[in-house]
Amino acid sequence: xxxxxxxxxxxxxxxxxxxxxxxxxxxxxxxxxxxxxxxxxxxxxxxxxxxxxxxxxxxxxxxxxxxxxxxxxxxxxxxxxxxxxxxxxxxxxxxxxxxxxxxxxxxxxxxxxxxxxxxxxxxxxxxxxxxxxxxxxxxxxxxxxxxxxxxxxxxxxxxxxxxxxxxxxxxxxxxxxxxxxxxxxxxxxxxxxxxxxxxxxxxxxxxxxxxxxxxxxxxxxxxxxxxxxxxxxxxxxxxxxxxxxxxxxxxxxxxxxxxxxxxxxxxxxxxxxxxxxxxxxxxxxxxxxxxxxxxxxxxxxxxxxxxxxxxxxxxxxxxxxxxxxxxxxxxxxxxxxxxxxxxxxxxxxxxxxxx
Amino acid sequence: xxxxxxxxxxxxxxxxxxxxxxxxxxxxxxxxxxxxxxxxxxxxxxxxxxxxxxxxxxxxxxxxxxxxxxxxxxxxxxxxxxxxxxxxxxxxxxxxxxxxxxxxxxxxxxxxxxxxxxxxxxxxxxxxxxxxxxxxxxxxxxxxxxxxxxxxxxxxxxxxxxxxxxxxxxxxxxxxxxxxxxxxxxxxxxxxxxxxxxxxxxxxxxxxxxxxxxxxxxxxxxxxxxxxxxxxxxxxxxxxxxxxxxxxxxxxxxxxxxxxxxxxxxxxxxxxxxxxxxxxxxxxxxxxxxxxxxxxxxxxxxxxxxxxxxxxxxxxxxxxxxxxxxxxxxxxxxxxxxxxxxxxxxxxxxxxxxxxxxxxxxxxxxxxxxxxxxxxxxxxxxxxxxxxxxxxxxxxxxxxxxxxxxxxxxxxxxxxxxxxxxxxxxxxxxxxxxxxxxxxxxxxxxxxxxxxxxxxxxxxxxxxxxxxxxxxxxxxxxxxxxxxxxxxxxxxxxxxxxxxxxxxxxxxxxxxxxxxxxxxxxxxxxxxxxxxxxxxxxxxxxxxxxxxxxxxxxxxxx
Numbered sequence: 001x002x003x004x005x006x007x008x009x010x011x012x013x014x015x016x017x018x019x020x021x022x023x024x025x026x027x028x029x030x031x032x033x034x035x036x037x038x039x040x041x042x043x044x045x046x047x048x049x050x051x052x053x054x055x056x057x058x059x060x061x062x063x064x065x066x067x068x069x070x071x072x073x074x075x076x077x078x079x080x081x082x083x084x085x086x087x088x089x090x091x092x093x094x095x096x097x098x099x100x101x102x103x104x105x106x107x108x109x110x111x112x113x114x115x116x117x118x119x120x121x122x123x124x125x126x127x128x129x130x131x132x133x134x135x136x137x138x139x140x141x142x143x144x145x146x147x148x149x150x151x152x153x154x155x156x157x158x159x160x161x162x163x164x165x166x167x168x169x170x171x172x173x174x175x176x177x178x179x180x181x182x183x184x185x186x187x188x189x190x191x192x193x194x195x196x197x198x199x200x201x202x203x204x205x206x207x208x209x210x211x212x213x214x215x216x217x218x219x220x221x222x223x224x225x226x227x228x229x230x231x232x233x234x235x236x237x238x239x240x241x242x243x244x245x246x247x248x249x250x251x252x253x254x255x256x257x258x259x260x261x262x263x264x265x266x267x268x269x270x271x272x273x274x275x276x277x278x279x280x281x282x283x284x285x286x287x288x289x290x291x292x293x294x295x296x297x298x299x300x301x302x303x304x305x306x307x308x309x310x311x312x313x314x315x316x317x318x319x320x321x322x323x324x325x326x327x328x329x330x331x332x333x334x335x336x337x338x339x340x341x342x343x344x345x346x347x348x349x350x351x352x353x354x355x
Numbered sequence: 356x357x358x359x360x361x362x363x364x365x366x367x368x369x370x371x372x373x374x375x376x377x378x379x380x381x382x383x384x385x386x387x388x389x390x391x392x393x394x395x396x397x398x399x400x401x402x403x404x405x406x407x408x409x410x411x412x413x414x415x416x417x418x419x420x421x422x423x424x425x426x427x428x429x430x431x432x433x434x435x436x437x438x439x440x441x442x443x444x445x446x447x448x449x450x451x452x453x454x455x456x457x458x459x460x461x462x463x464x465x466x467x468x469x470x471x472x473x474x475x476x477x478x479x480x481x482x483x484x485x486x487x488x489x490x491x492x493x494x495x496x497x498x499x500x501x502x503x504x505x506x507x508x509x510x511x512x513x514x515x516x517x518x519x520x521x522x523x524x525x526x527x528x529x530x531x532x533x534x535x536x537x538x539x540x541x542x543x544x545x546x547x548x549x550x551x552x553x554x555x556x557x558x559x560x561x562x563x564x565x566x567x568x569x570x571x572x573x574x575x576x577x578x579x580x581x582x583x584x585x586x587x588x589x590x591x592x593x594x595x596x597x598x599x600x601x602x603x604x605x606x607x608x609x610x611x612x613x614x615x616x617x618x619x620x621x622x623x624x625x626x627x628x629x630x631x632x633x634x635x636x637x638x639x640x641x642x643x644x645x646x647x648x649x650x651x652x653x654x655x656x657x658x659x660x661x662x663x664x665x666x667x668x669x670x671x672x673x674x675x676x677x678x679x680x681x682x683x684x685x686x687x688x689x690x691x692x693x694x695x696x697x698x699x700x701x702x703x704x705x706x707x708x709x710x711x712x713x714x715x716x717x718x719x720x721x722x723x724x725x726x727x728x729x730x731x732x733x734x735x736x737x738x739x740x741x742x743x744x745x746x747x748x749x750x751x752x753x754x755x756x757x758x759x760x761x762x763x764x765x766x767x768x769x770x771x772x773x774x775x776x777x778x779x780x781x782x783x784x785x786x787x788x789x790x791x792x793x794x795x796x797x798x799x800x801x802x803x804x805x806x807x808x809x810x811x812x813x814x815x816x817x818x819x820x821x822x823x824x825x826x827x828x829x830x831x832x833x834x835x836x837x838x839x840x841x842x843x844x845x846x847x848x849x850x851x852x853x854x855x856x857x858x859x860x861x862x863x864x865x866x867x868x869x870x871x872x873x874x875x876x877x878x879x880x881x882x883x884x885x886x887x888x889x890x891x892x893x894x895x896x897x898x899x900x901x902x903x904x905x906x907x908x909x910x911x912x913x
Contacts, residue, residue, distance in 0.1 A: 119635065121635055196567070351704065
């Protein structure tokens with residue numbers, strides 16, 4: 001209502017429509033000339049044109065009926081599934097599911113035709129004469145406003161809310177506390193983080209098992225320039241917690257000429273040029289899978305963080321914030337590659353408690 | 356309030372008499388009796404009186420909101436069907452089914468049931484595709500509808516709250532879409548859920564706790580799919596339905612906006628009645644939207660989860676892309692440098708956390724804009740006549756800058772696709788997007804503002820000197836001129852109907868007693884903004900009737 005604003009409102013333009021609706025006054029060429037007279041369409045004045053429009057609308061509705069029958073027929077006749085017998089060649093889409101294509105097209109046509117018929121009906125046969133409706137201000141009149149405020153004051157006074165402070169304060173306290181029960185109830189959504197993110201399944205003496213063949217590996221199995229994915233010994237796909245374990249323990253093995261390894265500490269953590277790095281990107285946890293064997297760079301396909309495996313897993317491009325953790329490996333008495341312990345740093349994305 | 360009610364539509368009053376029991380009551384009588392029955396219990400006649408012949412103005416852009424409404428209905432209809440077949444469980448099964456390439460593979464029940472919907476339920480694939488396509492259309496339509504409302508100033512008083520409802524629908528729609536495409540638990544969407552874990556972990560102090568609570572333990576756990584399911588099919592759609600109803604009630608209550616034109620004022624609304632024209636047009640349009648989406652779903656595959664395989668945290672496919680509406684957040688995360696601050700045994704993962712914050716900022720900016728502009732103009736009046744975008748250059752430029760930023764981020768989100776398709780270096784694209792992130796909106800803003808002012812100048816010329824006809828005339832003394840034609844009174848009125856604000860002036864530095872006035876920083880900011888919005892550099896004064904009379908009264912040649 002009244003402006004609480006301390007600033008002048010003189011810069012506001014004149015209320016729009018103050019002169020609106022008036023007929024053109026001589027001298028003001030911009031005045032509202034008023035709603036132009038209605039122009040009849042052909043279907044309004046020509047009975048034949050109207051009859052033709054009616055037939056067109058009916059044709060759309062008939063088409064819809066035919067398409068619905070087609071939909072039911074397709075449902076009964078065609079089989080679902082990916083077998084080649086169930087596909088149909090449609091240019092330029094290629095081989096697509098016969099059932100999906102026929103159901104979709106018939107359903108689409110049956111719906112579209114109803115819409116087209118209705119819109120055509122509205123555009124040709126229903127009156128297109130424009131009507132004027134008045135708008136009324138949304139704000140209440142000052143009398144109503146006063147009445148509402150008076151009623152409210154009356155109600156507030158009768159409740160004694162403002163006067164009886166003890167009731168007010170205890171009620172606010174109770175209302176503020178009661179949602180705490182709801183918050184507490186959410187506690188069992190999951191466990192506390194504790195140190196869960198800091199460790200993986202890797203431990204001293206665990207052999208590296210090839211992810212594809214499920215066999216323990218010897219250094220000789222890994223050729224220079226190859227990329228091999230591995231998991232800790234004893235972890236099986238059928239394990240109940242396999243997904244959680246592999247989400248942290250997945251590693252990749254690369255082998256390079258010992259002379260190519262720039263980071264000497266990193267070389268010492270490997271075995272004869274075989275280096276083992278976490279496969280989980282340190283950005284947001286995607287598995288890294290693209291290896292460039294000439295440069296020893298690995299690229300995460302999700303956000304293109306690029307790591308240099310010959311230089312301690314250093315980030316050389318992209319949004320990752322820290323190097324890929326390296327797993328210290330060696331060979332055991334039987335010549336199999338084994339871990340010398342867990343990762344020294346938590347794998348995967350950074351988090352607040354990560355030191 | 357009401358329109359020209361047709362007296363013919365009101366029936367014969369004899370029907371209301373007690374004991375009326377004529378043999379062979381015709382259909383109209385039965386219909387009226389049924390209506391009376393309902394009215395006697397719900398009092399619907401008052402509502403019907405106000406709304407049956409309610410007037411809606413006509414403009415093509417007003418149907419954008421309808422696309423949102425209809426695609427939302429399609430999503431609900433198809434979504435209910437999908438729940439009948441989908442199993443929201445991460446329990447592991449070994450697949451033996453009609454899609455032979457995956458036989459013997461371990462997968463979650465969620466993934467298996469999605470395969471079954473796609474390959475064993477007749478029409479299941481179609482409904483899945485309609486559901487997904489409708490979701491894509493839904494968010495796109497909301498964004499475009501919002502742009503329509505933005506660029507025409509339809510968000511101004513009294514519609515700011517409805518703007519907020521619309522914003523919340525867009526925001527919730529995006530997230531419900533994300534959860535929806537995550538439910539099949541395929542390799543692509545699982546990667547999205549992993550990304551979400553990384554984003555949550557980046558939050559200082561609370562990150563690991565929220566992640567553990569949300570996933571019910573360590574990633575991926577067994578809870579996230581069933582939890583997303585409840586949120587996706589019940590919680591968010593429930594809230595959205597409420598917001599949608601409120602949004603529509605307000606559209607009816609405020610009555611629709613209209614563009615300036617002959618006869619159209621702030622105090623009226625001119626158009627055609629709901630019954631029958633808009634019932635047929637808008638009702639028919641539902642079927643058109645549904646029909647087109649069904650046909651698209653018949654021929655264009657979306658989210659072929661069987662091609663991706665079930666989710667495994669140690670596997671990934673290249674070209675991993677979210678649905679388009681999440682693309683701009685993907686772009687933010689891809690162009691951000693990997694900043695991390697490590698100190699006192701803690702890590703602040705700025706490289707992920709900053710994009711998360713900017714994501715919120717990009718969204719919030721749209722939500723609060725109406726209030727910002729209302730504050731700058733100080734305008735407290737109702738507005739029902741729409742602005743032409745050129746007549747609000749700052750607003751239009753701001754909107755275009757926002758869209759530019761959005762598109763740059765979309766491109767950044769698909770930098771790998773641009774690299775492989777156009778044979779470019781991914782590093783170059785990423786760096787270009789990093790620079791454009793800051794420069795692009797500024798350039799877009801400047802160009803748009805100048806463009807708007809140019810169009811205003813053009814309008815002014817048209818009003819004062821008429822429209823160029825393309826006819827060249829040679830005058831007796833040899834000079835060639837182009838004949839200009841006067842605009843019609845309708846066009847003159849339409850082009851000059853907009854209002855122009857004067858920039859806010861600060862009070863004099865010292866008051867009448869020579870005492871230095873205290874002007875708060877907020878007031879000074881507001882005056883600066885007002886100057887940039889309505890100062891001389893931001894608008895061309897529209898011609899006055901006097902100027903027009905002076906020029907046209909001389910003679911018509913120029």
